[in-house]
Amino acid sequence: IGTAVRQKQLYVKGHPLRQQALEEIGFRWSGNATLGWLDVCHAAAIYSQMHGRVLNPPLQFVVPSPPTPDSELDGPWPWPERLWGLKLGQRLKDVRVKGAYLKGPDAHIRKAQLDNLGFVWTPKRGRRKRS
Secondary structure (H helix, E strand, C coil), X not given: CHHHHHHHCCCCCCCHXXXXXXXXXXXCCCCCHHHHHHHHHHHXXXXXXXXXXXXXXXXXXXXXXXXXXXXXXXXXXXXXXXXXXXXXXXXXXXXXXXXXXXXXXXXXXXXXHHHHCXXXXXXXXXXXXXX
């Protein structure tokens, strides 16, 4: 809904109280591409660190929420709550295929960030072996 409101602004046109109410709950009129990139980059950094500085998650990889309290962990849970449910595999596929997040003045910085995390720009084709 956010994209539709930003693009058309039909919901708020002629309704200043609606616009004010949206702004009071944190609605951003300029979109959230930067915030989205920060989440992707943060999740990518954690994934990379957990996988020997190789950033090539399977397409279906979604940032997990912590296991049940009675599960044993080898340390603190690495994923912050705000990232739980982030479809990191799909987002990084979109980077490869569509150039998502790689447009505009920060494109070269974002490419360098991914390179530093060990991003695999051209993954091998075929099914992965399950480990």
